[in-house]
Amino acid sequence: MASQPGFVREPASVRGLECVAQSVRYYVCHCPEVAERAIFHSAIPHAVDVKVTSLELPCPVCEALACFMAAHPECALYRCTSCGHAFSDTQVVAGVEQYDDDYYDKDHQRWFENPNIGLFARIAAMIPNEREFSRVLDVGCGRGDFLRYLARVRPGLALTGIDVAKLEPSESIRFLRGDILSASLGESFDIVVSLAVIEHVADVRKFARRLRELCRPGGLIVVMTVNEASLMYWLARTLRRVGFSRAFDRLYGQHHLNHFTHNSLRALWTSRNLQPLRHFTHNGLLAATDIPASSMLSAFVLRCGVAGIMVAGKILNRMYLQTAVYRNPIR
Incomplete structure (x- = not known):
């Protein structure tokens, strides 16, 4: 199957991305400019076929910093460092649900x-x-x-x-x-x-x-x-x-x-x-x-x-x- 944005091709690579994400979580939460350089100028984007726009997003509930949590076959998941809310990045979900x-x-x-x-x-x-x-x-x-x-x-x-x-x-x-x-x-x-x-x-x-x-x-x-x-x-x-x-x-x-x-x-x-x-x-x-x-x-x-x-x-x-x-x- 051809690769599409929001979809994972290699589960092992996804797990690797999550391990890397966890290892740089401190920088994501406390020094985002360092994390950005480490993430987007490394081999990570080439190691996994999943569209992760960032390792940090604003929480849709409290607007605090949310860190990348996991790559899902249909979306990228994040968790808020303040209120604990988990959510999908709506920019990379695989599709919009139809209420027909x-x-x-x-x-x-x-x-x-x-x-x-x-x-x-x-x-x-x-x-x-x-x-x-x-x-x-x-x-x-x-x-x-x-x-x-x-x-x-x-x-x-x-x-x-x-x-x-x-x-x-x-x-x-x-x-x-x-x-x-x-x-x-x-x-x-x-x-x-x-x-x-x-x-x-x-x-x-x-x-x-x-x-x-x-x-x-x-x-x-x-x-x-x-x-x-x-x-x-x-x-x-x-x-x-x-x-x-x-x-x-x-x-x-x-x-x-x-x-x-x-x-x-x-x-x-x-x-x-x-x-x-x-x-x-x-x-x-x-x-x-x-x-x-x-x-x-x-x-x-x-x-x-x-x-x-x-x-x-x-x-x-x-x-x-x-x-x-x-x-x-x-x-």
Whole structure:
């Protein structure tokens, strides 16, 4: 296969690049001009077929220095030296994810066929039974599963959902098609919810700022995303170090541009002057997990492994997903 930007040809060379990157990390973090001379005027660019624009980038969360972490077949990964956030260099990802019918019907079929009703119930319970908390916006609502759940259990709420994909109409829900960063909604909301969206967003600071603009003073913002401090992520990184990169490649692929820890998620939203109210980690549904496998037997084995990791993560309180609730202060 011909070499393309963002793709790795020789895994051994990639590991070599990472070793070199670690050895010059001090210079990258403390003396970047020395690192630049050492890196870009050496044999490193010729030793590996991966487009790494720099060994340092600004963190998309806190804008502190982020150092090169790893070369992935689809992207270059970095980690912030301040908030610990891990992210892909959006300039060299292999491609832009398309949110078309295949995204819902094929690529992530299990996820959308098995909505997390337990999580929906927990979020619904956080919505006060008061008139001033009646307008709910779901940003990146997918097929509207969360809003349809709210329509059943809280019929008095005014529900709005927005997504880049086409949505089936509903009498009890106002669905809008568009990009939240550019769409004009013409109003604010009491509750702004965004589930499994922010990890796909390139400009997370702009995304957070936009959600705050849409949330009225005194309102709530609820965000669910991945937890990079989870046991699942830790095992993927550990297995990669000993030569098994499949889980790592899956978790850190181009579909997720950002990999939040509790610290980096909190840093993003508190930098917008939002008040943290609640945070908890949790697993997704095993039935909703997309596990690529070549046979039914291998799929069964992999699913059993994922189930075991989920159980262990729950015991250790290092589960794969995290949800946080913030209040937009009254100005």
